[in-house]
Amino acid sequence: MKTIAFYALAAKHCRDLLALAKMMAPLVDARMVFYLPGGAAFADVEVAVKEAGFDCVNRKSVTLRPGTKRHPLIRKSLDAVMTAYVTGRRYVQQVQLKFEALKTDASGSKFESKVDQHMKAHASLVTRHRKFLDEVKPDYIFTESDRSSADLLLLLQECKKRGVKIVLPHLVWSSAHGELWFNRVRYGRCLLSNFQLTRFSSAQKKKMFGEIENHAYRGVTFFPVAETVALNKSVANFTPSWVSGTGMADVVCVDSEFTRKRIVSQGVPESKICEVGDVSYDYLYACQVDREARLKSLRSVYQLAEGRKIVICSLPQYIKLNFDSKKQYCQEMDALLERIALPDVECLVSLHPMARENEIKHVLDKHGAKVLKERLFDVLPLADAFVASASSTLTWALAAGVPAINIDYYRVAAVTKGFWDDFTCLSQVKAPEQLEQALRTALDSDLDFTHDWHLLSRDALFDGNTASRYAEIVK
Known part of the structure; x- marks a missing residue:
């Protein structure tokens, strides 16, 4: 065995x-x-x-990892870093210099102590x-x-x-290099320049950084610099895998x-x-096979009006990912639901696994949106349209034959720029004012999923036999 x-x-x-x-x-x-x-x-x-x-x-x-506190400069520099990545402008060096001011490892002895801890x-x-x-x-x-x-x-x-x-x-x-690079820059500990610009002697720099410079991508290491140095000693033929x-x-x-x-x-x-x-495809497939019975049950459980189309929205969750304050997050979700929870549709919300309903309950109640208790893949094929932001669940919808809308105007969505361009039944919404019209089009159009199903290998893999x-x- x-x-x-x-x-x-x-x-x-x-x-x-x-x-x-x-x-x-x-x-x-x-x-x-x-x-x-x-x-x-x-x-x-x-x-x-x-x-x-x-x-x-x-x-x-x-x-x-030895404990480290993030400095306010990191949050202030976040937009500049994001702009640098998305637009290609050369703001990175300026941001690195701001991070350097943190002096997280201003002496060689302190840095070597961290390496020893790792x-x-x-x-x-x-x-x-x-x-x-x-x-x-x-x-x-x-x-x-x-x-x-x-x-x-x-x-x-x-x-x-x-x-x-x-x-x-x-x-x-x-994620590929771009998104990972952005995430590591915002924590500062992965910037080689943080350490090379501080009070290290030339000999110390050569000793500590000489072997890991070729592991960096655009001046950033995959792991924090001190940990990268430690791994270079601990792991034979160490080469960090960015992908x-x-x-x-x-x-x-x-x-x-x-x-x-x-x-x-x-x-x-x-x-x-x-x-x-x-694996989620097997659950989606089972739901689609039993669609009529499950749709009847869904309408009964959530008291959804007969004849109204159902929109499921997977709410992006940015509080835990440190992109917004709770207040800003609630404001953004309020504006989002304003354009999705329309008077003539039924809006069901799927919360991110890291989200907490009480953080946003007042916004949901304001728009009459109901939180799904079921797992998303157990109900997604029952929707008439699906809305999400930079999420792999968008392909779940396409595989199940549900028109999908990608909200592409949040900052985090920028790192997946161009990712969804090949799909024909997925609408890219670049600005808030475009969302309602995109949703209306998705609900009213009779879309041909043939091209998207070919990309997703639906005929071969959407059959309940993934296991x-x-x-x-x-x-």
């Missing part, structure tokens, strides 16, 4: 892996073991794993990872990425040494031909790629 391990650093991705494991379990003769990072965020995941009948190993959390944390992690791998002896490990953290890199390195096959299931669309799939993964699963072409263009070897579909294709990987 083979053994399959599952590991993710985000609780949401652990739940996604659990859903995949449940679907695969009847199809493969294998022991399935979840390796959880530990901590309060994973307590409910551990309970769910055990209830599903899978083995669970919970390691204690290890603090990887190396000690890495050593502790390696010990725990080795213990898990030696006890469980997995043949495969399913994980969220081969780039996301030092924790994951160290685990995958140990897997490689033992011949464990590394599989990246399709959990979410991964998920270009690192130590053996198999990279994708949801469509569209995604395959996109990640190949970003450097992922074609030999690694396996088109399996999206079977994953099972083939481990047989």
